[in-house]
Amino acid sequence: MDIDKLKQWFKCNDRVVSILRELIRFNTSNPPGNEHAIAVYIADWLEERGFKTEVQDIEKGRSNVIACIGSGDRIGMILCGHMDVVPAVGTWNYPPFDGTVVGGRLYGRGSCDMKGGIAAMMAAAEFIAKNGLLSNKGLALVFVCDEESKNKGMRGFIKKRLSADAAIIGEPTGLDINTGHRGFVLVSIKAQGVSCHSSQPENGVNAIYIMADVIKEIRGYAKSLSNKVDKYLGKASLSVGTIRGGNKVNIVPDKCEILMERRLLPGETAEDVIRELREWIGEDHRVTIKSYPELKAAVSEPESRLVKDMADVVKGVLGKKPVIKSFPAGCEASFFINYLKIPTIIFGPGSLNQAHKADEWVAINDLIEAAKIYSLISYRYLRR
Numbered sequence: 001m002d003i004d005k006l007k008q009w010f011k012c013n014d015r016v017v018s019i020l021r022e023l024i025r026f027n028t029s030n031p032p033g034n035e036h037a038i039a040v041y042i043a044d045w046l047e048e049r050g051f052k053t054e055v056q057d058i059e060k061g062r063s064n065v066i067a068c069i070g071s072g073d074r075i076g077m078i079l080c081g082h083m084d085v086v087p088a089v090g091t092w093n094y095p096p097f098d099g100t101v102v103g104g105r106l107y108g109r110g111s112c113d114m115k116g117g118i119a120a121m122m123a124a125a126e127f128i129a130k131n132g133l134l135s136n137k138g139l140a141l142v143f144v145c146d147e148e149s150k151n152k153g154m155r156g157f158i159k160k161r162l163s164a165d166a167a168i169i170g171e172p173t174g175l176d177i178n179t180g181h182r183g184f185v186l187v188s189i190k191a192q193g194v195s196c197h198s199s200q201p202e203n204g205v206n207a208i209y210i211m212a213d214v215i216k217e218i219r220g221y222a223k224s225l226s227n228k229v230d231k232y233l234g235k236a237s238l239s240v241g242t243i244r245g246g247n248k249v250n251i252v253p254d255k256c257e258i259l260m261e262r263r264l265l266p267g268e269t270a271e272d273v274i275r276e277l278r279e280w281i282g283e284d285h286r287v288t289i290k291s292y293p294e295l296k297a298a299v300s301e302p303e304s305r306l307v308k309d310m311a312d313v314v315k316g317v318l319g320k321k322p323v324i325k326s327f328p329a330g331c332e333a334s335f336f337i338n339y340l341k342i343p344t345i346i347f348g349p350g351s352l353n354q355a356h357k358a359d360e361w362v363a364i365n366d367l368i369e370a371a372k373i374y375s376l377i378s379y380r381y382l383r384r
Contacts, residue, residue, distance in 0.1 A: 001133060001375075001376065001379050005131065006127070006372055006375060006376070007372075009127050009131075010123070010127075010368050010371055010372055015123055015371075016119055016120055016123045016364075016367045016368055016371050017099075017101065017106060017119075017364060017367065019119040019122050019123055020099060020106060020111065020115060020116055020119035020362075020367065021098075021099030021101075021106070021108075022041070022099075023038065023042075023083075023110070023115040023118060023119055024097055024098070024099040024108035024109065024110055024111060024115055025097055025098065025099065026038040026041065026083075026097075027097050028083050028084045028085050028110070028145075029084075029085055029086065029087045029088060029109070030084035030085065030086065030087075030146060030148045030149050031087075031149070032061065033061070033062050033084045033145055033146055033149075034061050034062070035061075035062050035063055035064075035083045035084055035145035035146075035153075036055070036057070036061050036062060036063040038083050039055050039063040039064060039065040039083065039143065039145070040055055040063075040065075042065045042067075042083075042118075042122070042143060043055050043065045043067065045122065046065075046067040046122070046125065046141065047067075049069075049125065049126050049129045049130065050069055050129045051067040051068060051069045051125070051129070051141070052067065052068050052069070053065060053066065053067040053068075054066045054067075056156060056157065056160075058145055058146070058152050058153055058156045059152065062145045062146060062152065062153070063145060064142065064143065064144045064145055064153045064156060064157055065083075065141075065142075065143045066140065066141075066142050066157070066160070066162075067125075067140065067141045067142075068138050068139070068140045068141075069125070069128075069129055069134060069138060069139050070134045070135075070137060070138030070139055070382065071134070071136075071138075072135070072136045072137040072138050074137050074138065074163070074164070074165070075137060075138045075139070075140045075162065075163065075164035075165070076135075076137030076138060076139065076164065076165050076166070076378070076381035076382040076383075076384060077137075077139055077140070077164065077165065077166050077167070077168070077377065077378045077381040077382065078140045078141075078142055078162070078164045078166070078167040078168070078336070078342065079121040079124070079125070079139070079140070079141050079142070079167075079168055079170065079374060079378065080141075080142045080143070080144070080167055080168065080169050080170065080332055080336070081114050081115075081117045081118040081121060081142075081143050081144075081169065081170040081171075081332075081348075082114060082143065082144050082145070082146075082147030082148070082153065082332065083115070083118065083143050083144065083145055084145055084146055084147055084148050084149075084153075085109045085110035085113065085115070085148065086109070086113075086148050086355075086356050088109040088358075089358070090357070090358035091358055092358050092359055093358075093359055094107040094108070094359055095108075096108055096109040096358075096360075097109060099111070101364070104363060104364050104365065105361040105362065105363055105364065106361060106362055106364055106367070107359055107360065107361045108360065108361075109360055110360070111350070111354075111360050111361055111362040112172045112349075112350035112351065112352075112354040112355050112360050112361065112362045113171070113172055113350070113352070113354075113355035113356065113360070114170055114171050114172060114348060114350075116170075116172070116348065116349045116350050116362040116366075116367055116370075117169075117170025117171060117172065117348035117349060117350075117370065118143055118170060119367060119371075120170065120348070120349055120367050120368075120370035120371040120374055121141060121170055121371075121374050122141070123371040123374075124371050124372075124374035124375040124378060125139065125141055125378075127371070127375045128375060128378060128379060128382070133379050133382070134382060135382045135383040136382075136383070137165070137381065137382045137383070137384070138382070139378055139382055140162065140164065142157060142162075144156075144157055144332065147331070147332060150293070151295065151332075151335070154332050154335045155335075157335070158335050158339045158340055161340070162340065163340070163342070164340075164342050165342075165343070165381055165384065166306045166342065166343050166344070166345075166381050167333075167336045167340075167342045167343070167344040167345075168310075168344070168345055168346070168347055168374070168377065169331050169332050169333050169336070169344065169345070169346045169347075169348070170346075170347065170348035170349075170370070170374075171327065171329075171331050171346050171348050171352075172348050172349065172350035172351055172352050172354070172355060172362070173327065173346055173347055173348050173352070174350070174351045174352075174366075175314070175318065175322075175347070175348075175349065175366060175369060175370065175373075176322060176323040176324070176325060176347075177307060177310050177311060177314060177322050177323065177324045177325075177345055177346075177347055178324075178325060178326060178327035178345065178346035178347065179232060179299055179300045179301070179302055179304075179307055179324060179325070179326060179345055179346075180232060180233060180297070180298045180299030180300055180326055180327065180333060180337070180346075181233065181297065181298060181299075181326060181327040181328070181329060181330050181331060181333060181334070181346070182230075182233050182234070182236070182237075182263040182264055182265060182297050182326075182330065183263070183264035183265075183268065183294060183295045183296045183297035183298070183330060183334060184261055184262060184263050184264060184294070184295050184330050185261070185262050185264060185270040185273055185291050185292065185293075185294040185295070186259060186260075186261055186291065186292040187259070187260050187261075187262060187270075187273060187274070187277070187289065187290070187291050187292075188257060188258075188259055188289070188290045188291075188292070189211075189214060189218075189257065189258050189260065189277070189281075189287065189288070189289050189290075190255065190256070190257045190287070190288045190290075191207040191208075191210035191211040191214060191245075191255070191256045191257075191286055191287055192207060192210075192254065192255065192286045192287075192288070193205035193206055193207030193208075193209075193210060193252070193253060193254045193255065193256070193286070194252075194254055195251055195252050195253065195254035196251075196252045197250065197251070197252070198249065198250040198251060198252055199250075201252050203252075204252035204254070205252075205254070205286075206252050206253060207245055207246075207253045207254055207255050207256040207286075208245045208246060208253050208256045210256065210284075210286055210287065211243070211245065211256040211257075211258060214258075214281055214287060215240065215258065217280045217281050217282075218238070218240060218260065218277070218280065218281075220280060221238070221276065221277065221280040222237070222238050222239075225237055225238060228265055229265075230265045230266060230297075230299075232299045232301070232302070232326055233265060233266070233297060233299060233326045234326065236262070236263055236264065236265050236268070237262075237263045238260055238261065238262040238263065239260060239261050240258050240259070240260045241259050241260060241261060242258065242259045243256070243257070243258045244256065244257050244258075245257065264294065264295075264296065264297050265297055266296075266297045266298075266299060267297075268297065269294065269296075270291040270292075270293075270294040271291075273291060274289055274291055277289055295330045295334050296334050296338045297334070298333045298334040298336075298337035298338055298344070299326070299337070300337065300343050300344060300345055302324050304343060305343070306343045306344075306345055307324065307345060309377065309380060309381075310322075310345055310347065310373075310377055311324065313373055313376045313377045313380065314347075314373055316376070317369055317372050317373050317376065318369060327346045327352075328352060329352065331346060333345075333346055347370075347373070348370060349362055349363070349366035349367050349369070349370040350362040350363070350366060
């Protein structure tokens, strides 16, 4: 590849910025998502640049877009991201769905998490397509819906059984190379009591008191997880996030529920978590435990070919040795590694510290550098 041509192509900030501003103007707050319109927009944009595209409908108003280019029988690289964003709550100084540019930053919901990554991937795809850089393998772009909730988009996409040599998830990593992430499972624990008038509490069973005992045991369980450590992903953990119980102060509550999130290490399952919780809480018929579909932990070893290739490309663009670590949150890498068996890393512009906040932003320079890196790593895998 002509590196000078690459640098010149992305020298103009407007190329990536204009793409991102258009993406931000689609309000894809989840719920409800409404990703169909942006999926159609991206599909049309990529078709104009020579890609074959499919808008995969997941449910009413919610779609993925899958785009491929190249004449080879095999895909060399998949660039992937999610099109939904979290709601724009809080007080904003800049309109959340405008894409305001101020002081080298682009503000807007999804600028960091993760329409910025998508925009950089689209810009890289355009560079490859328009400069005749396709070879004996294809390039695929996969942008999914509902990542911020139940991963309905990814669960629908993996049914396609797409195969490739490598994949990159464009979540915000600050241009560090992230090799994987812990999994997680959401768990509901309910306590059943007996209601009565609060003036005679002895006639009832207070569900909140039952849950208080349960939470005490959960805190012990949480401390014990510090002994569960993966050499790449760190410690297992849990957090109780919500509690609901009681209707009125003069009624002894008969129901109480907590929701907790347990971060999983490789090999751990939802069934393991339920079993461990039962061991700590005990067999109490008044307490029920239910788990929801899990996201499995996923990791590509730092010594893998993909990580080494990416490190070489990143060093060449940024001029410094890249940081290699794990991603704190969960993402689509779980599906690529565990279900499609595709070597996958997480790499994108922006910091996770900016995600889900008011006045979310991404540095424009990060967008441009990410687009260069996506171009170079994709080119390497298209020719291999």
